Amino acid sequence: MQSLRLRLTAYVLGVVLVAFAVFFLYEALVVGRAFEREARRHGEALAAALAEALEGRTPAEAEALLPRLAAAAGVRIALEGAGGRPLAVFGAPSDEGALSFRRPVVLAGPAGAPVTLVVTEAAGRRDDLFSGPWGPGLLGGMVLLGLLSLFVYRVATEVTRPVTQVAEVARLISDEHYGVTVDVRGYGEIAELTAAINAMSRSLALQMKRIRDDEKRFGDILMNMTSGVVLLDARGRVVFVNRAAEGLLHLAHRPTVGRHHVEAFRHFELSELVERVLETKAAARRELQLYFPEERVLDAHLVPLFDDDGRLDALLLVVHDITDIRRLERIRSEFVMNASHELKTPVTSIQGFAETLLDGALESPEAARRFVEIIYNESERLKRLIQDILDLSRIEQRRLPLDFRPVRVKALVDDVLLTVQKEAEKKRIALSADVDPALQIESDYDRLKQIMLNLVVNAIQYTPEDGRAVVRAVDEGxxxxLSVEDNGIGIPRRDLDRIFERFYRVDKARSRHSGGTGLGLSIVRHLVELLGGMIWVESTEGVGSTFFVRLPKVRDAEETPPPRDEGGGPRGDDGRRPPAAGGGTLRTDPDG
Ligand SMILES: Nc1ncnc2c1ncn2[C@@H]1O[C@H](COP(=O)(O)OP(=O)(O)OP(=O)(O)O)[C@@H](O)[C@H]1O
Ligand SMILES: [Mg+2]
Incomplete structure (x- = not known):
């Protein structure tokens, strides 16, 4: 029997039945004996009374009397002669277990012979005496037993219900339904059990929530970190790939989890690295070159992970995109190379003319003067070059303090044109401005002047004599x-993209001859970006060029670096200031 409550019911009923049976047997035994004793006494007394009543009667009298007596007493009465010879029998025949009582009686009459009176009491009659009507009793007993069974079953159900509930909750918990509880209704130990189960369930639910939260958090971190992370098992199969790794290793378009690394990565060098770490069980690192879908340099770091027994359990691959770093490194070294080259040119020149002077040119005052002039110009160029390089690096590192104030564009443009006036006059280049005097923007006056000055100087430099240059400002809300237009030599189409690069010059010999370093537009572009704007150029070779600078009218506070800390002199939209705030930054005078 499986159910506890059925078992309990059966046990209780069994015990009750056994108790009843024992009780009845006992009763039957004790009562049976008592009845037998009683029957004997009764029989004895009856026999004695009959014997006395018969004593001295004639056989005829006896025969008349005895049937009535037998019927009245409900017994069998017999008379036996000498030697047990039956003389007369009255009443029902005897049955098994009947009790007989004998008395000698002397009858009157001629014979006067002594006879034996035998009174026999039937056993059946005796049983009737104490058993009474069995039927109703049995029925009553069964009904009682039925009711008792129901009651016991109910009680058993009541007693076992909390246990059943506890079992159900335990099953639910093992099925990962954490947090379910039992209604505590029992008493004593049952109540303790349910309370304990409830506490356990709640604590499990809490712990599972914590575990899940942690799991989710770690998952989110792994998924969203910029480093690529891949987990491989000890046999080199991919177990986990985060988003960055999918992007970096170009894995997103095919299934990788569960695949062997060779199939998953499809990258010879990377698979070689994995095999090496699987074999040596030591961390390894390698720079990977990727060509598809775009050229990339990745730094792959592979670490073996061990279980508690020291067996290799997994491999952790961390990938970083170092394309930009490598590119910057290349640009930097190129810059150093270019810069050294640019610096060497004036130095070589200075050295050469100084040598010529020492070798005797000093004797001729005319030659001496010319050479010293050259030496002076070259050293001036050297100074500018060094200043430019320093400037550029300061701008690039955003260490250049900015001072945003309202600037009247017209005043600024006039300032720039005045600064280059002499220069333009030398080449008979007509300078003009088309700017609304009321136009104002919020910007750094000095940096903006530096930008415009560079563009206007270029316009003069790269425009043949008798040309023209126009500065405009258009309000676009x-x-x-701002634009600087010239009708000069223009820029070949293939060079348009590159003129903002450092040291880039379309015609190196000519540009260098003009004293240029090739850093001007590079500085301009950085400054424009610093001021939150953008720069572009339109040009046709042999026709002319126009440089455009778009600047926000009001500065975006988030984009601009902190204001300069050095105290500035009087400044403003109409304040005429010396060309360079930092000294020499502005190449205002191409002659040096
Ligand atoms: N207005 C222009 N018309 C034609 N070419 C120009 C013009 N402005 C610039 N360029 C070309 O772009 C190149 C880069 O200009 P950039 O101002 O950076 O250097 P640079 O003028 O040679 O030297 P510097 O550093 O002294 O200004 C120039 O060498 C020139 O070839
Ligand atoms: Mg220039």
């Missing part, structure tokens, strides 16, 4: 577009 939120922005202002």
């Amino acid at each position: 939120a922005t202002v577009v």
